[in-house]
Amino acid sequence: MLIGAAVRPVQLSELAYADTLAREFNMLEPEDALKWEVVHPTQQSFDFSQADQIVDFAVGHDMKVRGHTLVWHHQNPAWLTESKFNSSQLEQILEQHIKTVVGHYRGKIFAWDVVNEAFDELRPGELRRTIWSGSGTLPDCSYIERSFRWAHEADPQVLLFYNEAEAEVVNPKSDAIYAMVRDFRERGVPINGVGFQMHIANLHPDVASISANIRRFTALGVQIQITEMDVALPVDVEGNARPEDLQQQANIYREIATACLSHPGCTAIQTWGFTDKYSWIGSHSKHTRGAALPFDKAYRPKPAYEALRNALENGTRRARPQPEPH
Numbered sequence: 001m002l003i004g005a006a007v008r009p010v011q012l013s014e015l016a017y018a019d020t021l022a023r024e025f026n027m028l029e030p031e032d033a034l035k036w037e038v039v040h041p042t043q044q045s046f047d048f049s050q051a052d053q054i055v056d057f058a059v060g061h062d063m064k065v066r067g068h069t070l071v072w073h074h075q076n077p078a079w080l081t082e083s084k085f086n087s088s089q090l091e092q093i094l095e096q097h098i099k100t101v102v103g104h105y106r107g108k109i110f111a112w113d114v115v116n117e118a119f120d121e122l123r124p125g126e127l128r129r130t131i132w133s134g135s136g137t138l139p140d141c142s143y144i145e146r147s148f149r150w151a152h153e154a155d156p157q158v159l160l161f162y163n164e165a166e167a168e169v170v171n172p173k174s175d176a177i178y179a180m181v182r183d184f185r186e187r188g189v190p191i192n193g194v195g196f197q198m199h200i201a202n203l204h205p206d207v208a209s210i211s212a213n214i215r216r217f218t219a220l221g222v223q224i225q226i227t228e229m230d231v232a233l234p235v236d237v238e239g240n241a242r243p244e245d246l247q248q249q250a251n252i253y254r255e256i257a258t259a260c261l262s263h264p265g266c267t268a269i270q271t272w273g274f275t276d277k278y279s280w281i282g283s284h285s286k287h288t289r290g291a292a293l294p295f296d297k298a299y300r301p302k303p304a305y306e307a308l309r310n311a312l313e314n315g316t317r318r319a320r321p322q323p324e325p326h
C-alpha cells in the first residue's frame, strides 16, 4: 500500500519535517512545485529546481513520487492566462508543456495527475469553462483526451490519473467522471486511474457512498488513489481543535483508510501535507479551520495517526490470489 504526503521543498531542510516524512511515508507528491506558475514561469523557460529537490529526496529515501499536475485552471502564470492565445496556439503550448515536464521526470515519477478538477462545482456534472476548454458556447472536453495521449507519448510507462475534488461520493460530478473514464477505456485513451482528493470538511462523510464509488470505478479497471486527504476541524485563534473533534477526525481517517483497503484497486492513501504546522487549510479558511492532518504542529502523532496506523495494520486488504502449494 502506498502511503503518501504532499511536500513543500523549503521545509525539507527542517530536520523534524524530513525525518517524519522519510520514516512514515513511502510516497510523496510536490504540493505546488510542479504547477505551471512554478515550473513554467515564462513562455520560453522551465524551472525544475524546486520539484527536483523533492524528487531527489524521494530517490534518496526509496519513496515513490506522484506528479501533480499537468493541466489545471489554478496557479497558472500570467503569461499564459493574460495573453490572448488562440486555440491552436494553446494546444501547442499545452503539448509542449506536458511533453517537456513528463519527459524531464521519465522513470522518476511513477504516476501523474494529468488533468485536475475539469468538472464544474456549481453546475453539477458539467465541464468547467477554463482557458483549456475553449471559447465556444459549450466547454470543449477534447483537451482532456489529448493531454492523456501526450503524457503517454512522453512516458509510456507512467501511470496517468484524472484527479478531482468533491467527487468522492456517488454524485453528479462523479457520474460525469465515471462516464468519461468508461469512454476513455473503451476507446483506448491511456488512463490508469482516478484520484479522489478527499478534502473533508463535513465531520460526517458518507463513507458507504465513497466505498460504492471506489467499487464502481475500480470495476472499470482503473486504480483509485486517495490523493489529497485532510479533515479540516474548527479551531480557536491558537489553531487548536476540540478533543471530541480530534476523535471524530480519527474515526474518519480510519473509515476512509478501511474503505480503500477493502478494494484491491484502491492503491494509495495520501494526505495533503502531514503536519498541522504546514497545511493549506489555515490560509484557505481564513484560519477558522485547521488541525486537519495526522501529525500536530510539533510532529506528535494525533489520534488520526493512530487510527490510520491501526487501519493499515488490521485492514482487510484482500490478498492477490497465491499459487497453490505443491
Ligand code: XIL
Binding pocket: 031, 032, 116, 165, 197, 228, 280
Ligand atoms: C493547494 C496548495 O496546498 C497550496 O499551497 C496552494 O496555495 C493552493 O493549492 N486541490 C488541489 C491542490 O488539487 O493542488 C490544491 O493545493 C488544493 C486543492
